[in-house]
Amino acid sequence: MSSPANRVVSIGLVDDSPRDRDHLRALLRHYEAENPVTLRISEFSDGAGLLENYQHAYDIVLLDIQMEGIDGMRTAAEIRRMDAGVIIIFVTKTAQYAVTGYSVQALSYLLKPVTSFALGSEMDRGIAELGRRERExxxxxxxxxxxxxxxxxxxxxxxxxxxxxxxxxxxxxxxxxxxxxxxxxxxxxxxxxxxxxxxxxxxxxxxxxxxxxxxxxxxxxxxxxxxxxxxxxxxxxxxxxxxx
Structure with missing residues (x-):
């Protein structure tokens, strides 16, 4: 059971690879176990699934860039049309895609295969940003x-x-x-x-x-x-x- 002091963070995890989703979920659960947070994780196998009936419900979206159908960049652009506040962290196999993330105000990117240290560092940054925004x-x-x-x-x-x-x-x-x-x-x-x-x-x-x-x-x-x-x-x- 979560401690009352735990911060609840809602995560949207979007990746068309079941193996990569499993890997990222495991890393997120490890991060949760090591930090005073409770993660609410919603998974999507493509960008269309996230965008369908999109609600302002996620604190952080981990978004694969190279996906079939609606790719990560197009998905992020649609998200930004509806939600200026959600934190977007791209996940990509190729670092060259990371530069384009600035056009949709992405916080950062993770390079596959994602390590526990890298994900933990970006989660720390994302949660710190959430804390700053909550004091707005x-x-x-x-x-x-x-x-x-x-x-x-x-x-x-x-x-x-x-x-x-x-x-x-x-x-x-x-x-x-x-x-x-x-x-x-x-x-x-x-x-x-x-x-x-x-x-x-x-x-x-x-x-x-x-x-x-x-x-x-x-x-x-x-x-x-x-x-x-x-x-x-x-x-x-x-x-x-x-x-x-």
Whole structure:
């Protein structure tokens, strides 16, 4: 059982070689055993599988470059169209492909056959980057007196009578604004528009009870019927859907 101090990291592992997937999975499990992390690994045999019904659910994607069908570079380009925040680490047999990774903001690349040391080093870098991003903050509140709030501390944002209420772990901040202003900013950071009036942080969503999201502070946030399935899919992927 994971220690409460363990960090949960969602991994998308994409490689068309079953042998290479097995090898990378074994290295990831070894890394997990040696570090205070819990890895939720979702495996895909090609880029199309990852892209189908893509959710903002992965912290890190390990992506093979040379694959049949949609190759790794095309897959990464499509990911970037939908998700600016996920960390991409390319896996390749040939170092010449690594340079092109800059066009899709890849963190780095691993050269096959991947060693435990190399994967561990890149996982360390990726997790350090995740930690840095989680400390990102945004300005909320009236334009005359904005406040800086850590994104990780936002539970959900509510739209009510032409006002926004930002519910945080410490207090609520109300001001005049439109919820749409925060959609594009927060969706890549694991937020989900569960209702026309609510944008919820998946980190703080602890349960779905009927037509409500139950947040970590006990608040119940309404879910639109038309968005419930998509929310369930996003939450399942975030906590480790299709686990192996």
């Amino acid at each position: 903050s945004i300005l909320v509140g009236p334009r005359s007196a904005p406040r800086r709030v850590d994104i990780a501390d936002i539970l959900y944002i509510e739209s009510r009578r032409h006002q926004l209420i930002v519910h945080t772990t410490s207090d609520d901040i109300a001001f005049n604004a439109a919820l749409k202003e925060y959609d594009d900013l927060l969706e890549p950071r694991r937020f989900f528009r569960s209702h026309s009036s609510y944008l919820v942080n998946l980190r703080h969503l602890v349960a779905i009870d009927g037509e409500d999201s139950v947040m970590s502070n006990g608040d119940r946030v309404r879910i639109s019927r038309s968005r419930k399935k998509a929310l369930l899919d996003a939450l399942t992927s975030y906590i480790g859907g299709r686990l192996v």
